[in-house]
Amino acid sequence: MRKPPFVQTLLLSALLASPAAHAAKAYVSNEKDNTLSVIDLASLTVTDTIDVGERPRGIALSKDHSKLFICASDSDTVQVMDLATHRIIANLPSGEDPEQFSLHPDNRRLYIANEDDALVTVVDTESHEVLAQIEVGVEPEGMAVSPDGRWAVNTSETTSMLHWIDTETHQLIDNTLVDQRPRHVEFSRDGAVLWASSEIGGTVSVIDVASREIMQKLTFKIRGIHPDKIQPVGVKLSADGRYAFVALGPANHVAVVDAKTYEVLDYLLVGSRVWHMEFTPDQQYLLTTNGVSGDVSVIDVDALKVVKSIKVGRYPWGVVTLD
């Protein structure tokens, strides 16, 4: 678990010698505090707390890491924060109650799920114009754009579908029915596979992007935890293609899945209601936001052990990391 002091000192001095690692940070949105917590990834401590709009949930970095986009759900806007100054420099017309979004590889088009309006709004982050509004299922939530930029996939919680949007025409091309209450979608690095979590269904569907068909469905079982509490939400895939990590919500565990064989390898105990996750830039750690316990757990990816939990604000929701 905790490294002894002399090992910590060694690690710390090694990290201090490398300026890139020293500067690495994580930003965590605190849904109930209307703030972002800044975590220094070298010391794994909170170094700053920044006030933002109301009910910040989904957060995402611009491709050049100079800006942070924040879904301020109750302010009905997507805020743009300049990361050098930590000031809000723009409010994008996101439509009502934005929850999750995804930035197109062109670094301009932002695809935003509007939970209350059953819409996906496409906003140009430079001209601040709404480019399109696409009708999707009821309670849209998860959003992902494929690495090649061709697809924007949205999940609608009540309709239990994945909606495939062509990013050229902004037309809804296809729907894939998954288990109840799909929450989050995540493309593999090569864009060939899409992982979709179903919160109430308790499953994760692995979908072949070419055919848009489900090719594998994962279920989870944790000793001593009632199956109803196992509610998959966030999904993250390691860069080396080895693991998929699935946040299991009120089960307070993160499932480790072999991304090739789809076998569940382990369940790691983290804080209460684990929601979303992000890798550190060097992929050494995976950070998880734990809503109810108000902290961020740090998972050592190689050892598959939780090494620390860091107290942040109330109801941490989203997390991003940068060098």
Added chain:
Amino acid sequence: MQLNAYLIALKGILTREFLRFVQQRTRFFSALVRPLLWLVVFAAGFRAALGVSIIPPYQTYITYETYILPGLCCMILLFNGMQSSLSMVYDREMGSMKVLLMSPLPRSWLLLCKLIAIALLSLAQVYAFIGLGFLVDVEPPLIGLLTVLPALLLTAVMLGAIGLFLSARIRQLENFAGVMNFVIFPMFFLSSALYPLWKMRESSEWLYWVCSFNPFTHAVELVRFALYAELNLTALLVTGGTALVFTALALLGFNPEQTAGGKRR
């Protein structure tokens, strides 16, 4: 008296305790079975017992199994310490203690040798238990296996000293049941071995205070911190102090003035 004689006595007592230990192989296993049952069976039903809280020395959320491991290590030491007191009463009844005490060496040295022997044998059992813990995913850091050694040794000496102190006062083997009821169980249950003190406090303030004054609580916390390569100074001072006091009391208890069937002229 030559130093050599002291060492011969130490070696003799260590060998005797070792032989007794080897001959009673079931004792070794029963000493492991008891905490293992707690770890595997009892803890399984209490996975959610801790609630949501991170307490030092832990850096993150832990399973109940991980929480009770240090307490169960101390349980092994506690039962061994008390068992040694039982063996002292047995020795007294069988007359073999007289042979031991006939030695020209000071009794304090003989008792100290006995304490060391009990502690070393207990350590072997504790390490075997920690090893088995790895099989059920209770994995303290490897460095902790080293740093926990002095904490375990001090705890073993403290509990051994309490055992010796009691054995000086127990005249008959039958009275050992009383030791179980009035010493081992209260000491174990009124400590932080099974539940953290904050959890005790939630249910009862007086229970919390009783637990926080129990030296066994401090021994458990000393071992818990040491297992994660950290020092709990308060726990160290209380455990060390208790060990000193009870060693002195045990020595007094085995004072020739107090033994040999009453007063000696």
